Amino acid sequence: xxxxxxxxxxxxxxxxxxxxxxxxxxxxxxxxxxxxxxxxxxxxxxxxxxxxxxxxxxxxxxxxxxxxxxxxxxxxxxxxxxxxxxxxxxxxxxxxxxxxxxxxxxxxxxxxxxxxxxxxxxxxxxxxxxxxxxxxxxxxxxxxxxxxxxxxxxxxxxxxxxxxxxxxxxxxxxxxxxxxxxxxxxxxxxxxxxxxxxxxxxxxxxxxxxxxxxxxxxxxxxxxxxxxxxxxxxxxxxxxxxxxxxxxxxxxxxxxxxxxxxxxxxxxxxxxxxxxxxxxxxxxxxxxxxxxxxxxxxxxxxxxxxxxxxxxxxxxxxxxxxxxxxxxxxxxxxxxxxxxxxxxxxxxxxxxxxxxxxxxxxxxxxxxxxxxxxxxxxxxxxxxxxxxxxxxxxxxxxxxxxxxxxxxxxxxxxx
Numbered sequence: 001x002x003x004x005x006x007x008x009x010x011x012x013x014x015x016x017x018x019x020x021x022x023x024x025x026x027x028x029x030x031x032x033x034x035x036x037x038x039x040x041x042x043x044x045x046x047x048x049x050x051x052x053x054x055x056x057x058x059x060x061x062x063x064x065x066x067x068x069x070x071x072x073x074x075x076x077x078x079x080x081x082x083x084x085x086x087x088x089x090x091x092x093x094x095x096x097x098x099x100x101x102x103x104x105x106x107x108x109x110x111x112x113x114x115x116x117x118x119x120x121x122x123x124x125x126x127x128x129x130x131x132x133x134x135x136x137x138x139x140x141x142x143x144x145x146x147x148x149x150x151x152x153x154x155x156x157x158x159x160x161x162x163x164x165x166x167x168x169x170x171x172x173x174x175x176x177x178x179x180x181x182x183x184x185x186x187x188x189x190x191x192x193x194x195x196x197x198x199x200x201x202x203x204x205x206x207x208x209x210x211x212x213x214x215x216x217x218x219x220x221x222x223x224x225x226x227x228x229x230x231x232x233x234x235x236x237x238x239x240x241x242x243x244x245x246x247x248x249x250x251x252x253x254x255x256x257x258x259x260x261x262x263x264x265x266x267x268x269x270x271x272x273x274x275x276x277x278x279x280x281x282x283x284x285x286x287x288x289x290x291x292x293x294x295x296x297x298x299x300x301x302x303x304x305x306x307x308x309x310x311x312x313x314x315x316x317x318x319x320x321x322x323x324x325x326x327x328x329x330x331x332x333x334x335x336x337x338x339x340x341x342x343x344x345x346x347x348x349x350x351x352x353x354x355x356x357x358x359x360x361x362x363x364x365x366x367x368x369x370x371x372x373x374x375x376x377x378x379x380x381x382x383x384x385x386x387x388x389x390x391x392x393x394x395x396x397x398x399x400x401x402x403x404x405x406x407x408x409x410x411x412x413x414x415x
Contacts, residue, residue, distance in 0.1 A: 032070045032078055035363040036063065039082065039370060042361050043094070047372045049355065053090035062088070076174045079368065083152045086370070091355040092157030092325065097369040098172070100362070104186050104206035106171040107218070110134050112163050114397040117142055117170075119192070120221040126202055127219045131401060132192035134170075135199075138182045139191070146170065148179045155371075158386050160322035161349030173206035195401070223395070223405040227412055235262075241270055247415045249281035249315075250274060257292030257327070260299060267303025274307040281315040281415060282307075284335065287345060287407070291326025291358075294334070301331075301338045316341040319407060320389060324348040326356055329387050333379040336387075345393055345407050347386035352379035 040063055043050055051059065066073075066081045073081070083096045107123035116133040135142050146166055150156075152175060153165035169175060173186050182188040186206040194200055207215075227245040230253070234240035238256035243249070250273070258266065274282075282304065310316065318332050318341045325348070333352040335341045350356075355373035362369050380387065391411075399406040 031365040035365045036067050054088045076178045080178050092155050093358040093373040095154035095371050100367040104173045104208050106204045106206050110167045124217050136191040138188045140181045145181045157350040160347050164322050225408045250279045252284045255288045257296045263296045263299040271306050278309045280311045283317045285319045287319050287321035289328030294327035294330040297331035317344050319345045320348050321346045322349045325350045343389040344391045352387050353383050
């Protein structure tokens, strides 16, 4: 090898080493004290009534503990302490959102059904775990770990949304590790029980959120009834209607909100269909409605009120669950009043009387998003409680195993 080639190779190696060193540099340290000051100042300025439950002295004492110990805590320990503090504000719209954080999740989702934490979504690699009940993670019993997670979970307004949020946060590896539930930050042994109460263990590895969102490599638990089929020509995946077979009823799936103008168009089509087919009952399914613009929901009520064939004394039903939240709860309460609707299913995850209309700000250094309430709504004569159904129906385990929606099955059988 000639001397020129040796020099060139050595030079190239030096450049590569230098480049690798640059890419390997530690990211800038988060300026947590500055962020904490902005967190407190902004919440006091922006929240409609920050100290309605926790006193200012209590809030400041907890905030000071975090502020003074910043240097001894890692990033997620600080975030966890902020989550605990923010929960004490005690409204479901004032929370620490993790949407900007580089968190990891284990590839499964669980839901509390018939007093068990059932797997409702899981990666194809572990599809055998679907419908099993989770009983431990790294040998920490489900009762202990769910209690710890529930105390940190955000967007909690009452005991019903606390159950939902606990399930949603139970797969975040950084949270489980900081709570001392799992030994390794991104890997853990999950223990399940099958239908015969036999234990099944699986070692799962957490995946970063961006990769998890992009992948379609999951199997889902689905429930339904044969009388209801989603139409192929619906304009929205989250808002559509279809007749309920062998009845004079119409099913409306209302999971989220379009624009005001789009709801006007939807309402016009809806009323024309009801009138043309002389339908007598309406079922508005809001069990998965997590919120939006309640005034857009009022447009739907206005449109439905124009349908004269409906049995307005006994023929309107609104389905709710512990996932019905924010504007979803508000609209369910308004539908009860404006449409004489009977509420069916489970209590809602938020309260019709409470602090709502969520906005947010971002802490500049950590990029942590903080949400807060801007308004106070009073849509019920009962304070600090969920919207209660007139007819309580819960999903049954036996139906779950057969992919049957218990709530719809029981309700349709009443027609």
